[in-house]
Amino acid sequence: MTMKQLPISYAYDAKHVQSLKKKYLQFAAMAIPLVVIPLFFVLTAPVEQQESRTAVPLSVPNPLEVSPEVENTSSSVDQRREVGLQRIYEPRCNFSVGKWVRHEGEGYYTNSTCSLIPDQLNCFKFGRTDSDFLKWRWRPDGCELPLFDARQFLELVRGKKLAFIGDSLGRNQMHSLQCLLSGVDFPQDNTKDAYFPRWYFPIHDFTMATFWAPALVKVLDSESDIKGRTLTNTMTVELDQPEPSWASEIEDFDYAIVTAGHWLFRHLAYNENGQLKGCSEEDSCEEGRNITALGRFYGIRRAFRTAFETLIRSKNYRGMTFLATYSPQHFENGEWNTGGTCRRTGPFIEGEASLMKYEMQTYSTQVEEFRMAQEAAREKGLKFRLLDTTKMMLMRPDGHPNFNGRSLHRNMSLADCVHWCLPGPIDAWNELLQYYLIEASVDNDAI
Numbered sequence: 001m002t003m004k005q006l007p008i009s010y011a012y013d014a015k016h017v018q019s020l021k022k023k024y025l026q027f028a029a030m031a032i033p034l035v036v037i038p039l040f041f042v043l044t045a046p047v048e049q050q051e052s053r054t055a056v057p058l059s060v061p062n063p064l065e066v067s068p069e070v071e072n073t074s075s076s077v078d079q080r081r082e083v084g085l086q087r088i089y090e091p092r093c094n095f096s097v098g099k100w101v102r103h104e105g106e107g108y109y110t111n112s113t114c115s116l117i118p119d120q121l122n123c124f125k126f127g128r129t130d131s132d133f134l135k136w137r138w139r140p141d142g143c144e145l146p147l148f149d150a151r152q153f154l155e156l157v158r159g160k161k162l163a164f165i166g167d168s169l170g171r172n173q174m175h176s177l178q179c180l181l182s183g184v185d186f187p188q189d190n191t192k193d194a195y196f197p198r199w200y201f202p203i204h205d206f207t208m209a210t211f212w213a214p215a216l217v218k219v220l221d222s223e224s225d226i227k228g229r230t231l232t233n234t235m236t237v238e239l240d241q242p243e244p245s246w247a248s249e250i251e252d253f254d255y256a257i258v259t260a261g262h263w264l265f266r267h268l269a270y271n272e273n274g275q276l277k278g279c280s281e282e283d284s285c286e287e288g289r290n291i292t293a294l295g296r297f298y299g300i301r302r303a304f305r306t307a308f309e310t311l312i313r314s315k316n317y318r319g320m321t322f323l324a325t326y327s328p329q330h331f332e333n334g335e336w337n338t339g340g341t342c343r344r345t346g347p348f349i350e351g352e353a354s355l356m357k358y359e360m361q362t363y364s365t366q367v368e369e370f371r372m373a374q375e376a377a378r379e380k381g382l383k384f385r386l387l388d389t390t391k392m393m394l395m396r397p398d399g400h401p402n403f404n405g406r407s408l409h410r411n412m413s414l415a416d417c418v419h420w421c422l423p424g425p426i427d428a429w430n431e432l433l434q435y436y437l438i439e440a441s442v443d444n445d446a447i
């Protein structure tokens with residue numbers, strides 16, 4: 001597929017897409033940069049931390065909560081296994097396919113029970129008035145995704161360390177997890193660099209860290225490039241070398257969640273073996289540098305391969321690895337920089353939305369690399385699991401901050417239709433994560 005075939009409208013309405021298609025095809029070469037820039041623009045700046053640090057206990061009625069023993073933090077894993085987890089664990093559930101169904105009842109947290117929501121994602125603090133979008137749960141076909149249970153989750157990760165590696169959507173998931181857990185064990189902020197937030201949950205000796213590595217691999221350019229202050233420069237990436245910040249520390253971690261994609265749509269120059277190998281597209285190659293346009297998916301594939309290989313080959317890494325797949329954005333009635341917004345208040349219904357071609361190709365490239373890595377990891381006894389969030393999130397145009405988020409570094413006249421409100425549908429990513437932690441605890445042989 002060439003870039004020229006890419007549909008570039010953000011709108012999912014079929015008629016709208018048809019009418020836009022013709023208009024946009026002539027600009028097809030620009031398609032991906034347009035899609036990509038909001039990520040640098042809106043999302044890369046470190047979020048401002050909240051001042052209040054008071055813990056407010058959550059009271060989440062949980063129909064799946066199984067027994068008082070689960071609540072007893074000193075009970076053994078074996079005990080929990082017998083009493084609780086098995087009952088809600090359905091082996092080998094496929095979460096990729098399903099639908100959002102109505103779910104009445106209280107949410108896990110609110111903007112008042114969780115004091116850790118960054119302003120960028122705190123939609124209710126900044127004027128969002130509709131809350132119906134919180135009343136949906138992901139229902140996989142043929143099985144049930146267990147509700148999130150903070151006490152259970154914290155037992156599963158007691159004494160462990162979890163790393164988010166990648167871009168701001170990983171950070172978004174981290175903030176969701178913080179809120180889900182903070183009512184039971186309020187984390188200490190051990191952050192030294194705003195791009196590398198680190199939190200410690202003292203009661204459970206659990207550490208959560210985020211490693212900013214938007215391309216996963218090493219970026220050779222300046223800080224301002226990797227922190228997204230410059231939007232249009234060609235960034236040079238070492239496709240065969242992981243970003244050292246995470247690669248040097250990952251052996252200390254028990255879990256790694258990889259989230260990336262959007263930054264690899266930028267204008268990139270690709271290095272391999274320390275040599276310039278090619279560029280993402282013609283206009284990423286500087287004039288006079290006689291090198292090949294290898295296409296963006298070449299870079300995406302290599303970057304994921306390098307990240308996964310690094311994890312598999314790290315001598316002392318015995319962790320469980322997750323890939324959170326491509327998270328679609330939902331600008332409608334315009335692009336990110338031409339007045340596009342996301343004002344919907346409910347999910348799409350089946351058939352109403354489909355992935356655009358470049359999104360589908362991003363997703364399938366990620367998943368292909370993941371599957372290959374999973375095979376290799378299996379031979380070393382390492383678990384790889386897919387947080388297959390793409391289809392799920394495609395259906396949630398209602399979950400973004402739109403104009404109801406604040407960020408120091410953001411142009412407030414532009415809508416954020418990329419990140420996810422907290423609370424919001426991204427909380428389901430942590431329900432998936434919890435499922436796989438349960439799986440690992442009850443079925444250690446499932447590799």
Ligand SMILES: *[C@@H]1O[C@H](CO)[C@@H](O)[C@H](O)[C@H]1NC(C)=O
Nearest residue numbers: 068069072073074075076079
């Ligand atoms: C919690 O578990 C410990 C050890 O199994 C036990 O001694 C204690 O009585 C339990 N507490 C409650 C409230 O069940």
Ligand SMILES: *[C@@H]1O[C@H](CO)[C@@H](O)[C@H](O)[C@H]1NC(C)=O
Nearest residue numbers: 092093094095096097386388
């Ligand atoms: C889950 O279902 C999807 C769609 O049918 C399929 O492509 C995928 O391979 C399945 N995943 C697993 C792990 O079976």
Ligand SMILES: *[C@@H]1O[C@H](CO)[C@@H](O)[C@H](O)[C@H]1NC(C)=O
Nearest residue numbers: 111112122124125126127128
């Ligand atoms: C929470 O949201 C409400 C509006 O729903 C707002 O009035 C309030 O100020 C917010 N509180 C915090 C702490 O963000």
Ligand SMILES: *[C@@H]1O[C@H](CO)[C@@H](O)[C@H](O)[C@H]1NC(C)=O
Nearest residue numbers: 277287288289290291292293
């Ligand atoms: C570019 O490289 C190709 C193959 O390496 C070569 O055939 C061609 O002459 C070069 N063009 C220029 C302008 O240097």
Ligand SMILES: *[C@@H]1O[C@H](CO)[C@@H](O)[C@H](O)[C@H]1NC(C)=O
Nearest residue numbers: 336337338339411412413414
């Ligand atoms: C913010 O975005 C608007 C609309 O695209 C634009 O006109 C304005 O120049 C931007 N402001 C800054 C500071 O970038």
